[in-house]
Amino acid sequence: MRNRHYKSRRGRQAPAVSAVPRAYNPILRLWILRLIHLGGGLFGDRRNRSDISRDAIEAAGLPPMEGRFREGDKAQVAAAEAEFRSLLLASEEAEPEMPSSTPIAQNIEWLGEAAGLNAAERTILHFVIIGFHHPGLENALDQMGGLSLGSLQALLSRTLGLRPSAVAKALDPGGALTRTGLMWVDTNANFPFRGKVEVLAGLCDRMSGRHRNAWSLFRSAFVKAPSAKLTPAHYPHLSKDLEILTPYLKAALLTRRKGVNILIHGGPGTGKTELVRTLSAHLGADLYEVASEDARGWPVEGNDRFRGYRLAQTVLAHRENHLIFFDEIEDVFRPKEDGPRSSRSNVSGVKAWVNKTLEENAVPAFWVTNHLFILDEAFVRRFDYVIHLDNPPRSVRRRMLEENLLDLPVDAGRKDRMAEHEGLSPALINRVAGVARAVHPTLGLDKVGPVLSHLLGNALEALGHSRTPRQAVEVVTDYRPELVNTDCDLSPVLGGLRENGNGRICFYGPPGTGKTAYGRHLAEQLDRPLLLKRASDLLNMYVGGTEKLLAAMFEEARAEGAVLLLDEADSFLQERSKAQRSWEVTQVNEMLTQMEAFDGIFIASTNLMDQLDSAALRRFDLKVRFDYLRPEQSWTMFQDAARRLGIEVDPAMKGGLSSIGILTPGDFATVLRQARMNRPRDSRELLGRLEAECQVKPDSRRKAIGFSERAS
Numbered sequence: 001m002r003n004r005h006y007k008s009r010r011g012r013q014a015p016a017v018s019a020v021p022r023a024y025n026p027i028l029r030l031w032i033l034r035l036i037h038l039g040g041g042l043f044g045d046r047r048n049r050s051d052i053s054r055d056a057i058e059a060a061g062l063p064p065m066e067g068r069f070r071e072g073d074k075a076q077v078a079a080a081e082a083e084f085r086s087l088l089l090a091s092e093e094a095e096p097e098m099p100s101s102t103p104i105a106q107n108i109e110w111l112g113e114a115a116g117l118n119a120a121e122r123t124i125l126h127f128v129i130i131g132f133h134h135p136g137l138e139n140a141l142d143q144m145g146g147l148s149l150g151s152l153q154a155l156l157s158r159t160l161g162l163r164p165s166a167v168a169k170a171l172d173p174g175g176a177l178t179r180t181g182l183m184w185v186d187t188n189a190n191f192p193f194r195g196k197v198e199v200l201a202g203l204c205d206r207m208s209g210r211h212r213n214a215w216s217l218f219r220s221a222f223v224k225a226p227s228a229k230l231t232p233a234h235y236p237h238l239s240k241d242l243e244i245l246t247p248y249l250k251a252a253l254l255t256r257r258k259g260v261n262i263l264i265h266g267g268p269g270t271g272k273t274e275l276v277r278t279l280s281a282h283l284g285a286d287l288y289e290v291a292s293e294d295a296r297g298w299p300v301e302g303n304d305r306f307r308g309y310r311l312a313q314t315v316l317a318h319r320e321n322h323l324i325f326f327d328e329i330e331d332v333f334r335p336k337e338d339g340p341r342s343s344r345s346n347v348s349g350v351k352a353w354v355n356k357t358l359e360e361n362a363v364p365a366f367w368v369t370n371h372l373f374i375l376d377e378a379f380v381r382r383f384d385y386v387i388h389l390d391n392p393p394r395s396v397r398r399r400m401l402e403e404n405l406l407d408l409p410v411d412a413g414r415k416d417r418m419a420e421h422e423g424l425s426p427a428l429i430n431r432v433a434g435v436a437r438a439v440h441p442t443l444g445l446d447k448v449g450p451v452l453s454h455l456l457g458n459a460l461e462a463l464g465h466s467r468t469p470r471q472a473v474e475v476v477t478d479y480r481p482e483l484v485n486t487d488c489d490l491s492p493v494l495g496g497l498r499e500n501g502n503g504r505i506c507f508y509g510p511p512g513t514g515k516t517a518y519g520r521h522l523a524e525q526l527d528r529p530l531l532l533k534r535a536s537d538l539l540n541m542y543v544g545g546t547e548k549l550l551a552a553m554f555e556e557a558r559a560e561g562a563v564l565l566l567d568e569a570d571s572f573l574q575e576r577s578k579a580q581r582s583w584e585v586t587q588v589n590e591m592l593t594q595m596e597a598f599d600g601i602f603i604a605s606t607n608l609m610d611q612l613d614s615a616a617l618r619r620f621d622l623k624v625r626f627d628y629l630r631p632e633q634s635w636t637m638f639q640d641a642a643r644r645l646g647i648e649v650d651p652a653m654k655g656g657l658s659s660i661g662i663l664t665p666g667d668f669a670t671v672l673r674q675a676r677m678n679r680p681r682d683s684r685e686l687l688g689r690l691e692a693e694c695q696v697k698p699d700s701r702r703k704a705i706g707f708s709e710r711a712s
Helices: 002-013 022-038 054-059 074-094 103-115 119-133 135-142 149-160 164-171 203-207 214-218 236-255 272-283 302-316 351-360 394-404 412-419 426-442 445-462 491-500 515-525 545-560 582-597 614-619 631-645 653-658 665-674 683-695 707-711
Strands: 183-185 197-199 222-224 261-265 286-290 322-326 365-369 385-388 503-508 530-533 563-566 601-606 622-627
Touching: 022 054, 022 074, 022 119, 022 135, 022 149, 054 135, 103 119, 103 203, 103 214, 103 302, 119 135, 119 149, 119 164, 119 183, 119 197, 119 203, 149 164, 203 214, 214 222, 214 302, 222 302, 236 272, 236 385, 236 394, 236 545, 261 272, 272 286, 272 322, 272 365, 286 302, 302 322, 394 412, 394 426, 394 545, 412 445, 426 445, 491 503, 491 515, 503 515, 515 530, 515 563, 515 601, 530 545, 545 563, 545 582, 582 614, 631 653, 631 665, 631 683, 653 683, 665 683
Parallel strands: 261 365, 261 385, 286 322, 322 365, 503 601, 503 622, 530 563, 563 601
Antiparallel strands: 183 197, 222 286
16 A cells, blocks of 8 residues: 555656756765665666666766676676766765755755754755655665665765764654654655655645745645634624633633643534634634645645644744644544554554644644544543534524625515524525625526525535424414413513523423414513424434434523423423333433523423423423413404404304314414415304314314304
8 A cells, every 4th residue: 555655656746857956966966876885886786777767877977877888797897886986985075065055955944943953854854855856866765775764764874974863863753853744754664765754745846946934835734824704702602612712722822831722523614614713813813724735736635734733833832822723633533433554544643642742732723623423532532622513593693694695685584584594504604695696686686585595495405404494483373372271370470581581391281272382472572582493303313312412402592592492392201111212211311401401491392291201390390281272262363363364254153163172273373274275265164174173183082062063
């Protein structure tokens, strides 16, 4: 696997001779002659006449090899070897120096100062960069064959005239070259020079050009982050986290505290990147991002990105008020399922080495991922603070829509409906707004809103969400709180909730009796958003998935200050003694725990009160039964429905209506929806449809309906 990688790198990056200035010719001659000597001379045991390339022969100042020797002519071979030794001696006596005024030399100087490289480390890096650019030197290095660490150290010492101890220190894993990620040695096996020694991705290409300053050299490793577009006020759902994290980072920057690492995780497009930029701007710190592509636009692979991070840490360590941002870390850290021989391009070192990197970083760092589950727990435990950033709550989604659609003719009602989409992310809002803005001039003013809804629906559907938000329930009857039949007066309840701001209430009773509708009314009266959840929103096929969604539901309500209304709550509060599977018990336990810890307003709605766990019943501050409509309430709703349909109300229907006995507000809503397809001709037919709705109810067997006989 490694050999294939090595060959592909050579094929892609093979440089031209012109990449190395002529000022290097004297030192190149000495290097190549020394390498030929180390390989046993022109005709050593490891060589034949085709080994040394024409580029290497020319750079060494040797005469061309082609056609000079007759096979088996020892005198010619001896003469050639003598000539070679004479050239080597002359080059040694000339003592050529490394050029100092070339672009490569200037860049090495800048890089050495920024990364804290000593003289030997700069010389070795300089040599490696030239070797990657000059075909003759590359060929001479290849002639040395597979290199162990010891033979590599000897090669560099003898070729560059450095002390062996200085070379060994420079190549040590704890040395500046490796620590900064600029250069490293593969110690897994013996490889030729170009496979044994590697350089940070993109660095060789950038080193040969002229730059205004050292920062341009780092472009393939890390770059200055774009300016933030938002403020902390755009993240009210993270207010508690930001209240802790902001002063913590301020103190870390002020005291130069080491090992400060913040992990932010959540789904794609939820605003994680913008949150990091916003926090940095709020702190007045300069933010640098680890590059994901090099100067040519080619993607930077996982190992090279991690080395780019290490270089950023080194360069920025002695500068005040800097932060580092490492995005998409799932491409770098080894997933749990990957074995030590995985071919994935990620951090392949031992955990201890990665953990040490996290514990000793001098510059506070943000680490961001879309997939927290693939990270090894040993890494996750090293982060000081972990933030989960999911799609923002409804109030924040509404604000983002307002800001992004400010210049587009979209009415408030449509924005309200779009904000109900739980799958709506900041990136998605920005994208569909951009498309709508681009086609806006060719559309009529009345078409912009529908186009936005269509674009949003397409995108949400592609992401696995419904085109229609589940909370956008159509209301076909005018809601009137006096038209619900409860076993207690709800007016004091509303006042108590308004005064205290918290409470756990259970609404129970037959379907359609107005439990959910009253929850909506309650939220409106309290001037709070409503977070409506159903069992189908929370059930998850994976072990522990439902429990996580339950916890997230309460957290979302807490962050938004919403009235939380859970419909079909019996799915998560059933009697545990009757559970047949262990996960049924854990779901109830999680639900009870979250209820106990929730300090807001929680309403559980159920049609199956007799199936609730006794511990759940004790946790409700109030239990309210919603029953069938009283006769006078049914008559009021009947008159309202008839007027809505344009039907004259026949007073004779009042007696027949009161005899039904099991009418609910939901029955009237159903009949009004039916009327869109088949409008009733008169109030008698309207009454007949209400009776038909009630006949299919289980309670119709226990309560007499009997309308047909009495009204005939």
